[in-house]
Amino acid sequence: MLLLGARDIIELCAALEVSPSKKKGQNFVTNPGTVRRIAAAAGVTPGDTVVEIGPGLGSLTLALLEQDCKVIAIEIDPRLAAALPVTMRQHGANSANLCVMTQDALEISGVSDLDLPEGWAVPRQLVANLPYNVATPLLLHFLEVLPGLEGALVMVQAEVADRWVAGVADAAYGAPSVKLAWWGSAKRAFKVGRNVFYPAPNVDSAVVDFQRLEVRQRLKEDLKLSAAGLTDEAIETLRKEVFAAVNAAFSQRRKTLRQSLAKYAGSPDAAAALLEAAGVTPGLRAERLSVTDFTKIAAAKLYGTSDTK
Template structure:
C-alpha cells in the first residue's frame, strides 16, 4: 500500500513564513550574496515543471536560501543536493524540510560551500539535473564551473537576470552574443524558458529575471576546452576589432594571428561575434599545429 504522505502535495513557503524565518535567523538579505527569495508557490511550481525532472533524477540546487525551491525539488525527484555558502541558511534548511515535507527529508543533502569552488567529490552521488535561482552577481561563472565540474548534469533550469539570459542563449551575429554564449554552447544548447516578475521575490530585485533551460550535448565536445576558452576571451575582449587584431596578443603578433586564422579556415577580417564555438575550436587547434 502506498504511503498517503508521499502523495500529499508539499506545502511551500509563502511571503509571511519567509519573513518569519528571516527574523528567526536575524537574516537581512544582502546584494553581495544575491539573496532574493522567491515567495510565490505558483512560480516555484512553474520552475520545477519547466525543469522537466524525472523521478529518478538527482537534483542540484545552488543558493537554496530559505528553502522555497528546495521543498518542491525534494518532492519531484529522488535526491537533492544543495550548495549554500551562508552557514545559517545551510543549518536551518533541513529543519524547514522536516517541518513542511517530513516524508522527503531523507532526500536532502546540504553542502556548505562556495558554488564557485565546490568539487564533484563533495556530493554523495553525481547530480543529473540542476535547478536554481542563481545569485545574479555570479550566475555565469557558477553555471560554467558546475557544467565543467559535474559532467553528469544533463539538464539545467536556472533563473538569472534577464540580460544574462539573453547572453546565455544568444547565437552568432546577435548583439548580445559574447563569451558566455560561446562557452555555454560548448557544453550544450540553451534557450529562454520564460520571464519572471519582480513581485515574486523578497526583497524585490531592481532587475528583471528570466528562466534559461539548458540541455547538455549527448556527446562531449572534443578539443582542449581551456585552450578554446582562451581564444574566446581574447576575441571578445576587443570585440569591435577584427580577429586578426583581437587575437594578436594571444597569438604573439598580428602576422601569426592571421596565419592561425587562415589555417583554421576563418576570415582574419571577421569579428568574434560571427563565429560559433566550433570555429573557435578550429582556431585553438590550428594554433597547436
C-alpha cells in the same frame, strides 16, 4: 506539502536575522506557483538526484522535494544551511531526501566533493535560482566538474539569460554565449516577474533550460577531428584553448580578429596566419564567430591544423 509564501519568507528572515545580501546575489522567491513551475519544467522523476546551488530559505527546495526527488543543496551561508532541514520538516517535506552542504559551490572540484549519501545516484540535473552575481561562472564550472550533469534549469537575471541563449551576431552574443555552446544548447523557458521575490530586484528574471550535448560527437561531426585523438585529455586541452581564444577575442570585441587575437597568437601577423589556417577571415570580429569557428582557431594553434592527429 506547504510551500513558502511572502509571509513565511519575511518571518524566516527575521527569525534567522538574515538580511538578503546583494553581494551574495540573494533574492528569495515568495511565490509557490513560480517554484512549482520550475520544478515541473525540470522534468525530474521520483528518485532522481538533483543539485541545487544557493537554496537560500528553501522555496525551490520544497518544490523539488514535492516531486519526490533527492536534493543536494549547496549553500554558502551557514545560517541558511543550518535552517534548511528544519524548514523542510516544518513544511511537510521528506528531509531524508535532502543533503545540505555548507560550501562555496565554486570550490566543488568534482563528484567526489559532493556529500552523496549512500545509495544516492550522481546528480544528472542542476535546478536552481542561481545567485545573480555569479550565475555564469557557476553554470560553466558545474558543467566542467560534473560530467554527469545532463542539463540545467536555472533562474537568472534576464540580461544574463539573453547572453546565454544568444546566437552568432545577436546583440547579446559574447563570451558566455560561446562558452555555453561548447557544452550544449540553451533556450529560454519562461519569464519571471520582479514581484515574486523578496526583496524585489531591480532587474527582470528568466528561467533558462540548458541541455548538454556530447562534445566528442560534436567535434567529430563539426570539425571532422580524428576519433583516435579525441581522448578526454585532448578534449579538455582543446576546451581550455578555445576558452582562451574566446576571452582574447571578446576582450577587444570592436577590433578585428587580426588585432584582438594579436597577443593570443603573438602578433597581428601571427594572428592573421592562425586565422587563415583555421579558415576564418582575419577581418571579422568576435561576434561573427560560432563555437565551431573558435574551435578551429584553437585546434590550428595547438596542432597547426583543425585535426588532433
